[in-house]
Amino acid sequence: MRKTLTGFLSAVLAVGLGTLSLKAEPLAYPHKVVTLVTHSSPGGGSDVFLRELSKYLGKYIGATFIVENVQGGSGAKAVARVAAAPADGSVFYATTPTYIYTSLLSKPSATYKDLEPLVNLFADSEVIYTRADGPFNTLQDVIDKAKKERGRWGAANPASLERQAAEQLKRAAGVNAAIVTHEGGGDMMLNVMNGTLDIGIGEIQELRSQLAAGKIRLLATFNPERIPEKPEVPTVKESGFNVSLVKFRGLAGPKGLPDNVTKVWDEAIKNVLADPEYKARYTEEVLVPNYIPHAQYQAFITNFADTTEAFLKETGAVK
Amino acid sequence: MTTFWDILHLLTATPLVPVAILGLTWGILGGALPGISASITMALVLPFTYTMDPAMAIALLACVYIGAEYGGSIPAILIRTPGTNSSAATVIDGYELNRQGRAGEALGISLMSGVVGSLFGLAMLALLTEPLSWLALAFKPTSYFALGILGLSVIASMGGDSLLKGLASAVVGLMIATVGTDPISGVTRFTFDVADLLSGVEPVVVMVGLFALTELMSQSGSTSVTQLGGSIRIRLPGWAMMRKLRRSQAIGCFLGLFEGLTPGGGGSVAAFMSYNEARRWSKTPEQFGKGSEEGIAAPEAANNTVASTALIPLLSFGIPSSNSTAVLLGGLLMHGLLPGPRLFEQNPQVIDSLYVGSLIAIIAQIGVGVLILPACIWLVNRPRPYRAGFILALILSGLFTLNNSPFDLGLALALGLMGYLMRLARFPVLPMILGVVLGHMVESSYRRSLVLSGGDFHIFIEDPIAVGLLGAALFFIVFSLAREYRDARRTQLQETHS
Known part of the structure; x- marks a missing residue:
């Protein structure tokens, strides 16, 4: 029907x-x-x-x-x-x-x-984001924290490109981070916003309302090139880690x-x-x-x- | 700022009133059809909204949601089939009252409790969206785990005549919840290379199997030709009854408010928990399970509250907390509306018509209910062979529309048979259903917490919400066990004395 x-x-x-x-x-x-x-x-x-x-x-x-x-x-x-x-x-x-x-x-x-x-x-543009009032201003800050202690990174779904991205970034940077998978981007965004996670990796579409409200900050994109509408956000590659993805x-x-x-x-x-x-x-x-x-x-x-x-x-x- | 004139304009110059009433009626019908969940009912009208004015489209979807959450209780009471996941708890006492020939009364109670819940939810949505949205943020994976455990602690008092049988039944439910894709690693478990099992077993299939098909099998097995009888008149509860139901409705509203805020549950957890809390706080707890009015009022107030409060995380964060709100999110995005704080500033007309439309729908719910319910009662009072055939066809066609998959039908029939055998062996089915509903949330948030902490269990005591909820669960379990022990001793003493 x-x-x-x-x-x-x-x-x-x-x-x-x-x-x-x-x-x-x-x-x-x-x-x-x-x-x-x-x-x-x-x-x-x-x-x-x-x-x-x-x-x-x-x-x-x-x-x-x-x-x-x-x-x-x-x-x-x-x-x-x-x-x-x-x-x-x-x-x-x-x-x-x-x-x-x-x-x-x-x-x-x-x-x-x-x-x-x-x-x-x-x-689709895959991005790394953090809460706007959190301690991280660049991707390097996040990596530095993960080097010193243990990072907490979120990926939207268990078997997904985002998870793969997180694992690859972790290897490229040679750091220790727990990669926490979720059941969808919304669930993960709450955990980024309440400070449970350092960063989340997800599609920019799902973040639009929080970006517009200024509650979250984009740190980098996994796209091979910068996102035309967000020219100020560097790519992960430019930030020094050789990982890029095409969703x-x-x-x-x-x-x-x-x-x-x-x-x-x-x-x-x-x-x-x-x-x-x-x-x-x-x-x-x-x-x-x-x-x-x-x-x-x-x-x-x-x-x-x-x-x-x-x-x-x-x-x-x-x- | 919305003025009186804005509202008057909405009521007179826009088609809001007919949109709200049509949406509500469609929602009630969809919700009342077993297998057609609230989200499917909403998805069905989604294509109609493409060409509508955005404000009307969103109000329509919200009214469908309100109607569907209420509609689910109709088959729960009349044919022991929850129309939606969240009306499963209503089956327990609703169907019992129906068997006593008090269907009209039971439906009246669920209708009015639904109205109370919806009004409360709408008031929270309209007045407290901002502060409540921060409450949603306070819930971490550890808190969800604790919430799930608190929900499962209900089993301790649901076991019927044997705690052990209740636990066994719950474990089977938890086992069913592990089928499908692993929530953390993404590998598949117990799917036996069947594509239909990749996303797990849907709770509604289990509920329909264990409640409705089991009941049909039992009825076919009995030789008596009892007619349900009773009047087809719908009886709305009077003031005295509403006063009696006050406490259980308040419990339902309160728990519904919380569940609406938190992603994942979609009303079924709140419905079950409020059922149990209503029993715990009732003056006549022994009536529960034997046709208690409060046993209908609590879960129905809860799931109708959720229909409004689930919009709080959706509108303030753009986060859908259930499948139904995900459809609503789709509707918003299709009209180029972005949920979030700015929606309230940039599109106040959408928010206004959403609130006013919901209010119209809630009020209209009483009228629509009184009009269609007698027909529903008449329908299920037909002679038994007709009724059984009709119900079976209704249930199976409803289940088929879930995934257009014959596999679900076979699964439901197998579960129905299992439920029948469990009934013969006096195993309660409720703990099993609760296990299926909560298993996924408990498992995934438990494992997510441990991934976060690197396997350190201290993470559960570092979260004050988790500590509170786990403490409450522990208290309830001990309390139930103590009461059971006391009751058992009392009967033993009476037996020795007599």
Whole structure:
């Protein structure tokens, strides 16, 4: 019931918005309806990403976009759903590092290897933050404390890129820190704000309200380059520790996508990222555009997965 | 500053009144359907809000939440199925009253206690958001662990005829809570390569299995053709009854306030704890479990309070403390609203319509309840074969919508069978449910605390909140054991004398 209802409504919405913007010529597409699958619940990260994207995609691709929430199994069920779908460009999955982690840690029936990466759109900004009235002003302060006594660092989820980032930073700096995992960024933010943790590592989106209120301070970002909207925040690399991460956000489909489909998407995603209205929206959410076309996306994902697997093996999380 | 004219404008020039009433009605219906939790009910209306005015959209979602928290008690009382996780405690005495043919009275009590809880919660939200938000910050991982232990200490007095059986049942519940992804290391435990088990067993599956399916099995097994009978009239509690319920409602409101502030629970912990506290402080504790009015009033006041106070950490920090508030957060973000202190300054109209809309919904709850409840009572008073078939179909379809997974259905049926066997062997099921509800919080915060301290147990006595809560838990356990011992001796003495 939930699926059909939300699907129907987003279809109506997409049609409505599509007719509003007839002046741009959308690219011809072999399917009238395209289903975008996410493992996140309605209102969650990937869900909001897809719904926002589908509002603007209609201008560039001649199809109607429906968002389908396939929850459960930390993404395993959504991946299985897409892997089993026909590889004709009618069904896609919203990728995030989660699907790599779940594939590696939980060994589900269908893994990231059963999907074909289509195109990447964004990189979420991963940052290190502390409470504004706390004792730390730079990342070096945090490292110094961890050298003298014992650091207390937070990561949002146990099997996540943030945890990996924390472990890598700890090694790069050669310090002793407890890495405390949480069940979501909100839970962790409370522990940073009440002083239980020295720092938290999380996505900048989740911190926006506290940043605006001046309650927390950004110390560094794990992005390879500084965040365009926060030019004063240095990267971890610039702070002297050779760790950088790309928390990608893109699309993947079943294996064997036809060329005419991937070409349309390459073109359309490039254009939608340049769309002024969409740009205003995603800039506000501090999403950094990171366009990777189909030809290079496979190699990017494989590389990401290999690095992650090597790391997980090293820490003993997988054998 | 909000003036009288702003409020008048909201009531007359915007569709706030119909939005609030529609939201509430939808929430009650969604909450009343087993398996459709408050968060799913809210998520279902989320797409409708895309094109709405942000202030109306947020008020709508908040009213759905209020309705859903109340609606969960309807099937809890009528068919022994908690509609939402947080109405599980209402099952105990609510269904008992229903069996005595007093369904109308039980529903009236839950309706009015819900209204009391909602009004209290809304008052706290509107007046004390700022100071209360700092209370949320005071809770550290050690405090959550202690809170969970305090919740589990309830088991000591829930065991029914045998403490040992109660503990055994609780341990099974705690074991079920360990299934899924390890909260600290992220490795999977007891999942047997089943993708459906990766995120663990949802408490609602356990509750529906152990309460509702067990009851259906028992009913099918009995040969008597008793008709529940009784009037389908809904009876709101009078002043005398409200006075009697005052204490239990106050307990519910107080515990609901705290649970709303703290991330994780979403109302079920407060509901169970207030049930137990209401019994502890009651003048007639022996009535609990046999159809006590207070046993409905306390948990219902608690979970309805949570529906408002859970918005405090959401609005002041942008932190959703439950799945339902996470949906509300999604709604805020979709409309480009960023929760936090600045929301109050930059978008006062959103806050105003949220408060006023909630108030309208709470008042309308009485009217909507009185209108739809007789139909619900009539429905469950049909001849037993029809009723049993209807309930089974309702429960199974509701469970299926949780994850669109047939696995959950099999799991619930297996748990139902287990509950039936437990009933035959006189094992209480409540401790098991409590174990499932609290196990995850106890385990993850215990281990998180020890990671923080590097394995040093002193961390638990360095946190004053944890010390207080653990002390209270210890006191309650000793108190319950002492009472049990005394009662046992008294019956023994009576037996020898007679």
